[in-house]
Structures are given as C-alpha cells and as structure tokens.
Amino acid sequence: MEKKPIILLNIDSLMAHPLELAVQTGRAPALQFLMENGLYDPAMVSSFPTMSVTIDSSLLTGTYADQHHIPGLSWFDMEKNQFVNYGTGFRETFRLGMRRSIHQMLYALNNEHLSHHVSTIYEELAKEGISSGSINSFVYRGNVPHRLKTPRFLSAFTYFKNGEWSTQATSLFSLGTFSKIRPTAFTPQIAAGNLKYTARELRYLIRKNKLPAFTFCIFQDMDARLHFKGPMDIKGIVKVDRQIQKILNMYSDWNEAIKQSIWIVIGDNGHSATGIKYKDVVIDLRKVLTKYRIAKIQRSIQKKDQLAFCVNQRMAYIYKLDDKVQTHAIIKQLKHDHRIDVIAWKEKGSVYVESGMNKGRLTFHPNGEDQDVYGQFWSLEGRLDLLDISWQGNKLQYGDFPDALARLYGALFSQQANCIVVNAKPGCEFKAQSTPFHLSGAAHGSLHKQESLVPLIIAGTKMKPRFSRIVDMKSFIIALVEQYKGKGK
Incomplete structure (x- = not known):
C-alpha cells in the first residue's frame, strides 16, 4: 500500500x-x-x-x-505541597510565581508530571x-x-x-x-x-x-x-x-x-x-466554604491551612490539607449551592457522586458486571440520573455527561491526593483567588x-x-x- x-x-x-x-x-x-x-x-x-x-x-x-x-491546567501536588499551574491566566500565574509556572509548563509537564x-x-x-x-x-x-x-x-x-x-x-x-x-x-x-x-x-x-x-x-x-x-x-x-x-x-x-x-x-x-450577572453565575469557592482556612497561592502552604482550591474554569479540585477536616462536612456545604450539579469524591477505590441540584447518591467503581456503550465494565449503585446515565438495552448509555464514569474516575484517580471534584451547571463557572472568569462570554473545563x-x-x-x-x-x-x-x- x-x-x-x-x-x-x-x-x-x-x-x-x-x-x-x-x-x-x-x-x-x-x-x-x-x-x-x-x-x-x-x-x-x-x-x-x-x-x-x-x-x-x-x-x-x-x-x-x-x-x-x-489532572488539569491547575492542580495541587501533595508530594511537593505546592500548586501546579500551566498558565490559567496572568493574575493567577503572577501570584503563584512566574518562574514556577513557566518551569512547570515548559519542563515539568513533560519530564516530571x-x-x-x-x-x-x-x-x-x-x-x-x-x-x-x-x-x-x-x-x-x-x-x-x-x-x-x-x-x-x-x-x-x-x-x-x-x-x-x-x-x-x-x-x-x-x-x-x-x-x-x-x-x-x-x-x-x-x-x-x-x-x-x-x-x-x-x-x-x-x-x-x-x-x-x-x-x-x-x-x-x-x-x-x-x-x-x-x-x-x-x-x-x-x-x-x-x-x-x-x-x-x-x-x-x-x-x-x-x-x-x-x-x-x-x-x-x-x-x-x-451568564451576565456575577452573583448569579460565578461560584466563589472561598465564599461557599468560608468557614475553612484556605491556602493562599502566593505563599507556601501553612500548617493552619485546611483546603486548597484549583480551578479549571467550569470544574475545580478541592484538596484537603488537614486530616481533621471531614470530607462529608465539605460535601454538605457544597450541596447548598444549587449551581453545582456534580460533586464527586473517592473512597477505597470507588467514586461517590452527589449534587447541589438533585437529591440522592451514585456510587461506582470499575470492573463490575454493568457494561457501557464503550465496552467498559462498571459496578453501579444508586441514582444513575445524577450523571444522566440510562440503560439502552443491556448497555449503559450516556446523556448530558459523555463517558461520564471513565472520565470522572480518571480525574479523581489522576493523583494520590484526597480531593473533591465539583462541576458547575451550564452558564456558571468557578472562582478562587485571582482566578479568571468570563462574564457574557464562554468557558470550558466541565463534564458537560x-x-x-x-x-x-x-x-x-x-x-x-x-x-x-x-x-x-x-x-x-x-x-x-x-x-x-x-x-x-
């Protein structure tokens, strides 16, 4: 040929x-x-x-x-106890340190990460x-x-x-x-x-x-x-x-x-x-989880810091820095914000999913008996509709969240860190310290x-x-x- x-x-x-x-x-x-x-x-x-x-x-x-x-354009390296940012925006990378961000983007991304x-x-x-x-x-x-x-x-x-x-x-x-x-x-x-x-x-x-x-x-x-x-x-x-x-x-x-x-x-x-209105569409995680001590991106991690936020526009990672902080207490607080449609975390090899928009819980892990349209096998229990999953004949079919099980599992298990993934409903995006946002424009990052x-x-x-x-x-x-x-x- x-x-x-x-x-x-x-x-x-x-x-x-x-x-x-x-x-x-x-x-x-x-x-x-x-x-x-x-x-x-x-x-x-x-x-x-x-x-x-x-x-x-x-x-x-x-x-x-x-x-x-x-894991994303922005994530937290628990081994080095530092933020990783490949260039989310000038203000955020400037606060993190231009030398570190440039080094992470040009060298560490390919040679270390x-x-x-x-x-x-x-x-x-x-x-x-x-x-x-x-x-x-x-x-x-x-x-x-x-x-x-x-x-x-x-x-x-x-x-x-x-x-x-x-x-x-x-x-x-x-x-x-x-x-x-x-x-x-x-x-x-x-x-x-x-x-x-x-x-x-x-x-x-x-x-x-x-x-x-x-x-x-x-x-x-x-x-x-x-x-x-x-x-x-x-x-x-x-x-x-x-x-x-x-x-x-x-x-x-x-x-x-x-x-x-x-x-x-x-x-x-x-x-x-x-959307157009800041208060309606920008989800400021510092305000949602205001009772916790949040790590500042411009300084090294302090002993008193309890959480770190890494925002990827319409999704974000929330990292626990203090073992005394209860994951379920964070989840409960996040569920009060109805603009967050997917809240996911991992425990002992399984992924747990809840929502700020809908009640109930979905639990899943790979290598079960339920096959999806991509030939992947899962074990699922609970509310499939939280990820808009349904049965099509004898296979799992995806709706608003394409290949949701594998992609969500991939994000949560992309690192050893004990983290929570949050996903914003359409029209909304996340914000933390110095994070860029895009009113009356468009953004990406989510599972949608x-x-x-x-x-x-x-x-x-x-x-x-x-x-x-x-x-x-x-x-x-x-x-x-x-x-x-x-x-x-």
Missing part, C-alpha cells in the same frame, strides 16, 4: 455547530472540502477536565488522567524507527533529545541555568521561540506560535518534502476569542480555514492533497456560554456535553477509530501508520 503521512490538525475550541454554520455560509471551504471528502463526526468525546493539557495528554497516550497523571508508565504516540513510533513531528503543542514528549535556549529577556523568569534546558521531544519539534523547524522562522508569541506560524511550519515540511509519518499541529488562537465573544462566534474558524487553504494549496489540487496524505481535523474542547463533544474529520482513508473519543485516537493513529507504512523522512 502507498505510503501516506498523517497530519493531525487540532483546532483549539472547534465546535460542531459554529463549524457547520461556517461551512453552510461558504466561509470555511477547506474544512468543507475535507468534511465532504471524508468522514465527519460532530460528537467525538473529549477528556476531563476539558482543558488542553489534559486533553492532549489523553490523545497522545491513549489514556485518561488516572493513567497519564495530568506526565507519567512514565504510559507512552506517547511519538515514543511508540520511535521504537519502530518511525519519525513524527509536533508543532505548537505543550505536550510533546518523545525519544529525541533537544537542547533548547530561552530568549535572554525571558531567562530571568526560569530556573534554567543560562536559560538553557534539555528535554525529550519529537524528531521535528516546533514550540514558539524555543524550538523551530524553519531556520529563519520568527514568531510574535513567546511560548507558542500563532495560527499563521503553525501553518508556515507545516507548509515548510510539505514544500521541502520532509513530512514525517505523523505530524501533530495545534491552532490555539480561537480559544481566547471565544472566552469573550461566546461559543457561536465563527470568525476564528474562518481565520483557521484560510490557513488550511494555504496548506492544501501546496498540492496540485486539493484532491491530490488527500491522495498523498491523511488529514485529521479535531476540536479539543467546546465552550459553554456564560457542551464542552465534551467536539468534531472529528478524517480524509484520505476509509479507516476510523473504534470509538469516537479522544482517548481512542492514539491506537487509531498507530494503526494508520502501520496500515500505510509511513516511515517518514
């Missing part, structure tokens, strides 16, 4: 409804071409929390967070002598050593000696000013390239006939726009589509593009529209289908993943590489 390189384009925050609107109005001809000449699924299930680093980790390792150990008990697509392909490329992704762990140099003006904000650091990445590796594929490339952004930069890096590989067997590219720009413009804004899609048009134009015609390569386009997470279902486009092959989930993409891509014998350059 003819060798065909695989190009995966991850359009951050791409959602089905605005994508279809852009296509129907003729404003996204490149995406329309790929959709009409391939497979289009508007409802691929993302990871949880629906934050980019967790999603990309699930995509690249084929596991949920209980195995890859990246991402579990070494799982392997990435890049690592598995490298074992077979197959090359790969990463453009603009902060999750990049591979088998090829790279020596990177931080720009002089930024080196003061890092722990790297002389601003230089070593990491393991893909053979072709592009990450803003730190690593470039084009020798003379310039990026207007420090940590990562914008959509034009990403497209130029990919076009260079095509023009020079240097495409590896698998290339992962991320277009990040749209996410920030949607936070302020709302989920139905399509201008970001139009801008990304223009760049994809330029990429496809590298070939004699667009049909030749899908003849020579396999094109996969995905969104990573959706957005949920947020608005943020959890994203589009998938595959052109250039008849193959498709076993299930339409981010977590199934790794095995699908490796199978594609094997099918099309893509050894790369």
Whole structure:
C-alpha cells in the first residue's frame, strides 16, 4: 500500500455547530472540502477536565488522567505541597510565581508530571524507527533529545541555568521561540506560535518534502476569542480555514492533497456560554466554604491551612490539607449551592457522586458486571440520573455527561491526593483567588456535553477509530501508520 503521512490538525475550541454554520455560509471551504471528502463526526468525546493539557495528554497516550497523571491546567501536588499551574491566566500565574509556572509548563509537564508508565504516540513510533513531528503543542514528549535556549529577556523568569534546558521531544519539534523547524522562522508569541506560524511550519515540511509519518499541529488562537465573544462566534474558524487553504494549496489540487496524505481535523474542547450577572453565575469557592482556612497561592502552604482550591474554569479540585477536616462536612456545604450539579469524591477505590441540584447518591467503581456503550465494565449503585446515565438495552448509555464514569474516575484517580471534584451547571463557572472568569462570554473545563463533544474529520482513508473519543485516537493513529507504512523522512 502507498505510503501516506498523517497530519493531525487540532483546532483549539472547534465546535460542531459554529463549524457547520461556517461551512453552510461558504466561509470555511477547506474544512468543507475535507468534511465532504471524508468522514465527519460532530460528537467525538473529549477528556476531563476539558482543558488542553489534559486533553492532549489523553490523545497522545491513549489514556485518561488516572493513567497519564495530568489532572488539569491547575492542580495541587501533595508530594511537593505546592500548586501546579500551566498558565490559567496572568493574575493567577503572577501570584503563584512566574518562574514556577513557566518551569512547570515548559519542563515539568513533560519530564516530571506526565507519567512514565504510559507512552506517547511519538515514543511508540520511535521504537519502530518511525519519525513524527509536533508543532505548537505543550505536550510533546518523545525519544529525541533537544537542547533548547530561552530568549535572554525571558531567562530571568526560569530556573534554567543560562536559560538553557534539555528535554525529550519529537524528531521535528516546533514550540514558539524555543524550538523551530524553519531556520529563519520568527514568531510574535513567546511560548507558542500563532495560527499563521503553525501553518508556515507545516507548509515548510510539505514544500521541502520532509513530512514525517505523523505530524501533530495545534491552532490555539480561537480559544481566547471565544472566552469573550461566546461559543457561536465563527470568525476564528474562518481565520483557521484560510490557513488550511494555504496548506492544501501546496498540492496540485486539493484532491491530490488527500491522495498523498491523511488529514485529521479535531476540536479539543467546546465552550459553554456564560451568564451576565456575577452573583448569579460565578461560584466563589472561598465564599461557599468560608468557614475553612484556605491556602493562599502566593505563599507556601501553612500548617493552619485546611483546603486548597484549583480551578479549571467550569470544574475545580478541592484538596484537603488537614486530616481533621471531614470530607462529608465539605460535601454538605457544597450541596447548598444549587449551581453545582456534580460533586464527586473517592473512597477505597470507588467514586461517590452527589449534587447541589438533585437529591440522592451514585456510587461506582470499575470492573463490575454493568457494561457501557464503550465496552467498559462498571459496578453501579444508586441514582444513575445524577450523571444522566440510562440503560439502552443491556448497555449503559450516556446523556448530558459523555463517558461520564471513565472520565470522572480518571480525574479523581489522576493523583494520590484526597480531593473533591465539583462541576458547575451550564452558564456558571468557578472562582478562587485571582482566578479568571468570563462574564457574557464562554468557558470550558466541565463534564458537560457542551464542552465534551467536539468534531472529528478524517480524509484520505476509509479507516476510523473504534470509538469516537479522544482517548481512542492514539491506537487509531498507530494503526494508520502501520496500515500505510509511513516511515517518514
């Protein structure tokens, strides 16, 4: 069979409804071409929390967070007794410490936090002598050593000696000013390239006939726009589509593009529209749990601190720092806020779920006798409707919370910490100290289908993943590489 390189384009925050609107109005001809000449699924299930680093980790390792150990964009490291933040917003990262956040994002994420008990697509392909490329992704762990140099003006904000650091990445590796594929490339952004930069890096590989067997590219720009413009804004899609048009134009015609390569386009997470009034839609955890002593993010953990909050927009982790604090007392307090629709915690290998909106409790753990639509087995007891789960024949079917059991289990068991997961109802989001919020805009992070279902486009092959989930993409891509014998350059 003819060798065909695989190009995966991850359009951050791409959602089905605005994508279809852009296509129907003729404003996204490149995406329309790929959709009409391939497979289009508007409802691929993302990871949880629906934050980019967790999603990309699930995509690249084929596991949920209980195995890859990246709990979210913000979490608390109980071993080091410190907050971990890969960049939730300027005010929050500034208070935490810019040096720590930059180090966590650029180095610790891949070299310390991402579990070494799982392997990435890049690592598995490298074992077979197959090359790969990463453009603009902060999750990049591979088998090829790279020596990177931080720009002089930024080196003061890092722990790297002389601003230089070593990491393991893909053979072709592009990450803003730190690593470039084009020798003379310039990026207007420090940590990562914008959509034009990403497209130029990919076009260079095509023009020079240097495409590896698998290339992962991320277009990040749209996410920030949607936070302020709302989920139905399509201008970001139009801008990304223009760049994809330029990429496809590298070939004699667009049909030749899908003849020579396999094109996969995905969104990573959706957005949920947020309300207008602060007091109605912003859930300030400091006020909900006001009787407890809350750790301050700008200082080291104190002996008197009882709780720590790590907010990922529409979901949050609540950590117990004091063993004397009773989990059930916290749960009882959280249930008083009717804007919190899922409250979950773990005990002895099981997950317990309650709600601020509904009465009752659901308990579940894996390896039982109840099978879901993804072939996963569970043991469940209690109120299935708390997670909008129902029986479809002899299998469990998911509603408002796609693949809820595996994704919620993954988040709670992503770390050893004794923590509680809270999920905000649509229109609302969480806040703690210096946490950014998005009134009259949009936010993500939660278990809800608005943020959890994203589009998938595959052109250039008849193959498709076993299930339409981010977590199934790794095995699908490796199978594609094997099918099309893509050894790369």
